Amino acid sequence: MQKNPHASIPEDMDVTSQAIQFVESITFEDIPQEALRIGTRCILDGVGLFVAGTDESSVKILAADAAEQGGVEEALLLGHGKQKVPAALAARVLGTAAHAHDWDDSQVSVDPDHMYGLLSHPTTAPLSGALAASQKVGEVSGSTFMLGFLTGFEVECKISEWLFPQHYKRGMHSTGTVGTFGSFVAAAKIMGLTGEQLRCGFGIAASLAAGIRVNFGTMTKPLHAGRAAENGLIAAILAAKGFTADAHALDGPWGFFAVHGG
Numbered sequence: 001m002q003k004n005p006h007a008s009i010p011e012d013m014d015v016t017s018q019a020i021q022f023v024e025s026i027t028f029e030d031i032p033q034e035a036l037r038i039g040t041r042c043i044l045d046g047v048g049l050f051v052a053g054t055d056e057s058s059v060k061i062l063a064a065d066a067a068e069q070g071g072v073e074e075a076l077l078l079g080h081g082k083q084k085v086p087a088a089l090a091a092r093v094l095g096t097a098a099h100a101h102d103w104d105d106s107q108v109s110v111d112p113d114h115m116y117g118l119l120s121h122p123t124t125a126p127l128s129g130a131l132a133a134s135q136k137v138g139e140v141s142g143s144t145f146m147l148g149f150l151t152g153f154e155v156e157c158k159i160s161e162w163l164f165p166q167h168y169k170r171g172m173h174s175t176g177t178v179g180t181f182g183s184f185v186a187a188a189k190i191m192g193l194t195g196e197q198l199r200c201g202f203g204i205a206a207s208l209a210a211g212i213r214v215n216f217g218t219m220t221k222p223l224h225a226g227r228a229a230e231n232g233l234i235a236a237i238l239a240a241k242g243f244t245a246d247a248h249a250l251d252g253p254w255g256f257f258a259v260h261g262g
Helices: 015-025 033-053 056-071 085-098 126-139 142-163 173-192 195-208 220-240 256-260
Strands: none
Touching: 015 126, 015 142, 015 195, 033 085, 033 126, 033 142, 033 195, 033 256, 056 085, 056 220, 085 173, 085 220, 126 142, 126 173, 126 220, 142 173, 142 256, 173 195, 173 220
């Protein structure tokens, strides 16, 4: 996806502000046709992974836990027919299912100097967050859904590219960490967050982002993706209600980049 041609972003603007301006200003009409084709493929692939992951023990445990917790009926619970649960819990199950087999698509670095060519699985978190957010909001158009998903996808990929290779070398699992921003942006776009809400949402997401590589090979590894989807949506929900966070969460002195990348 290209930067919104109608938005002039000053080069000296801090990264957090650039991200906010990009998310707030981009429209469906700004998305290139090639990006729409790729986005459609990613969505179809992601839906297939949701289905494939449904029978995994990790997903069954999480789905049963979500059903047991119950709560406001906002989004369908994967593998449980018409049962609905809070949107954030639904997102957790979706994200975990999509990553359960490690078949989700991979982002390839554009920097030949990166020792790790694969940066993250960029569809899982924003797609899961977008699906859950759309059900929470209700009556979301296809173009709004696609815009939210692709905007989250783009932001996640840009942050992943910036952080590598230091982020991964430190033992962080980017699908869980950076995926949180992908889900947040997707949900925020669908929910119509603007200005200060977006700024605070990035800050909330930065503090909720998590995932360490020591858990590779266990049920917790795909849970990283599930929690990214869940926490990104939580960040959007809280920001929409006026919950506050630091104004420079990405590139502040103790911000996400300094702590996780530098």
